[in-house]
Amino acid sequence: MEVVNDNTCSWINDLTPRNNIQTISSDLNCEWLIVGAGYTGLSAARKLGQLYPNHKILLVDAQLAGEGASSRNSGYLVDTTLNDGFSSNKELDNYKKKADIYKLGIEAVKRFIKEYQVDCDWNECGKYFASSKEEDKKILENFSATLSKLGFEHNLLSNKDLKKRLGTNFYNIALFTKGGILLHPGKLVRAMVDTLPKNVSLYENSSLLNWKKINDTVICNFKNGNIKTKKIIFATNGFLKSIGIKYNYNFPITLTASMTRSLTDEEFKSIGQPKEWGVLPVRPMGATIRMTKDRRILIRNTAEVYNPYQMSQSELDKRSFKQKIGIKKRFPQLPDNIIQSTWSGIVSRTRNSSQIFEKINENIFVAGCYNGSGIGVGTFFGEQIAIKASNENTKEIEIIEARKKPTWLPPDPFLSLGVKARLLYERFRAKTEI
Numbered sequence: 001m002e003v004v005n006d007n008t009c010s011w012i013n014d015l016t017p018r019n020n021i022q023t024i025s026s027d028l029n030c031e032w033l034i035v036g037a038g039y040t041g042l043s044a045a046r047k048l049g050q051l052y053p054n055h056k057i058l059l060v061d062a063q064l065a066g067e068g069a070s071s072r073n074s075g076y077l078v079d080t081t082l083n084d085g086f087s088s089n090k091e092l093d094n095y096k097k098k099a100d101i102y103k104l105g106i107e108a109v110k111r112f113i114k115e116y117q118v119d120c121d122w123n124e125c126g127k128y129f130a131s132s133k134e135e136d137k138k139i140l141e142n143f144s145a146t147l148s149k150l151g152f153e154h155n156l157l158s159n160k161d162l163k164k165r166l167g168t169n170f171y172n173i174a175l176f177t178k179g180g181i182l183l184h185p186g187k188l189v190r191a192m193v194d195t196l197p198k199n200v201s202l203y204e205n206s207s208l209l210n211w212k213k214i215n216d217t218v219i220c221n222f223k224n225g226n227i228k229t230k231k232i233i234f235a236t237n238g239f240l241k242s243i244g245i246k247y248n249y250n251f252p253i254t255l256t257a258s259m260t261r262s263l264t265d266e267e268f269k270s271i272g273q274p275k276e277w278g279v280l281p282v283r284p285m286g287a288t289i290r291m292t293k294d295r296r297i298l299i300r301n302t303a304e305v306y307n308p309y310q311m312s313q314s315e316l317d318k319r320s321f322k323q324k325i326g327i328k329k330r331f332p333q334l335p336d337n338i339i340q341s342t343w344s345g346i347v348s349r350t351r352n353s354s355q356i357f358e359k360i361n362e363n364i365f366v367a368g369c370y371n372g373s374g375i376g377v378g379t380f381f382g383e384q385i386a387i388k389a390s391n392e393n394t395k396e397i398e399i400i401e402a403r404k405k406p407t408w409l410p411p412d413p414f415l416s417l418g419v420k421a422r423l424l425y426e427r428f429r430a431k432t433e434i
């Protein structure tokens with residue numbers, strides 16, 4: 001994987017640049033190696049640091065720690081994700097298991113920010129699943145029935161309520177869930193980097209090229225040195241497949257998002273001065289759109305199979321244009337040129353939207369694939385995979401392991417073709433919502 005440190009993401013640009021970046025420049029030995037320093041890897045490292053104060057623990061990342069998807073996301077810490085009703089109790093039971101994991105994810109992030117007094121613009125303002133299409137009401141009513149059965153507070157809203165709350169006339173129907181938090185993803189992950197325990201050594205801009213296990217040792221090759229470790233945790237999420245982990249169970253998807261500058265007083269007045277809000281689409285390929293507390297608008301309305309991982313500026317510009325149209329549709333009164341930055345990020349998907357959490361070989365562990373909800377679940381899975389790798393058990397691990405497991409995926413080119421066709425179909429179905 002090529003190093004991808006760019007200055008395209010507003011969330012990262014809000015942060016103070018870091019210094020004292022250490023890269024791998026010689027051979028190293030350790031008891032524990034964690035590859036990938038996003039929410040998952042940072043949480044795993046923090047937990048291991050607490051459990052083993054005298055062990056040598058290394059955490060490596062191909063780019064600057066936390067500056068992958070963990071800084072580039074939309075900042076929704078979710079308690080529920082949309083599910084269009086169920087035809088059986090078994091499906092309801094599976095949805096409940098998923099929601100139980102989301103809840104534990106929220107608790108893990110809450111514990112972290114409380115313990116370290118982190119300011120990450122935390123706002124328990126709930127979230128909207130919204131659509132401009134009246135016919136999507138049926139989907140939301142089915143979803144409402146599920147939420148009622150599971151005791152999630154929510155209500156259905158019409159165009160008039162939405163206009164008042166969101167400052168746009170675009171949406172005709174929405175389901176508001178009281179649970180769900182909006183936050184600044186960059187501030188959250190930076191706090192995780194800044195509070196790593198003393199016995200964790202962080203190496204950045206150091207990409208794992210390949211690895212192998214010989215007897216009881218895992219040997220990892222980097223450009224300027226090798227690491228020999230007793231135990232390893234892979235936390236590279238969208239890049240798991242690229243290093244051969246759970247190859248037939250996950251695939252990367254590239255998302256792009258844009259953020260505007262802060263609206264001026266006049267612009268903000270023209271849309272009714274709404275409080276901070278976050279909208280998720282009813283159709284999978286519709287737009288995620290957010291009004292931040294400092295009056296910026298974030299929009300994400302693309303998801304694609306895209307290789308190589310880094311998107312060129314001209315490719316980003318094309319997505320930015322789509323995002324400009326998305327904003328214009330919702331806020332025609334705002335000027336055209338208010339987008340300040342457009343960036344891409346890589347997430348990991350599984351076929352059945354289930355996460356990966358397992359021991360794949362003696363002393364080799366992996367956690368990832370949160371299918372777009374990794375802020376909470378990644379933080380939680382990171383802690384728990386560290387405990388699992390210590391050969392301990394917890395009731396949380398039992399809850400994770402009771403979830404539906406990811407299902408097998410066909411090899412390429414069938415996989416890419418299948419995913420591309422599916423995305424195209426979903427994009428067509430959501431064309432008014434982009």
Ligand SMILES: Cc1cc2nc3c(=O)[nH]c(=O)nc-3n(C[C@H](O)[C@H](O)[C@H](O)COP(=O)(O)OP(=O)(O)OC[C@H]3O[C@@H](n4cnc5c(N)ncnc54)[C@H](O)[C@@H]3O)c2cc1C
Binds near residue numbers: 070073209239255372
């Ligand atoms: C545009 C966008 C919007 C999103 N919106 C949301 C949202 O609103 N809510 C939500 O919960 N989730 C959202 N997500 C998903 C969320 O960001 C991810 O689920 C989460 O970041 C996963 O965390 P992670 O630590 O597992 O992986 P990552 O944050 O992807 O971290 C993995 C790290 O591994 C490193 N790495 C990869 N390969 C190697 C290698 N060979 N050697 C060394 N290091 C390597 C990468 O550099 C990276 O830093 C969104 C993602 C994107 C891109």
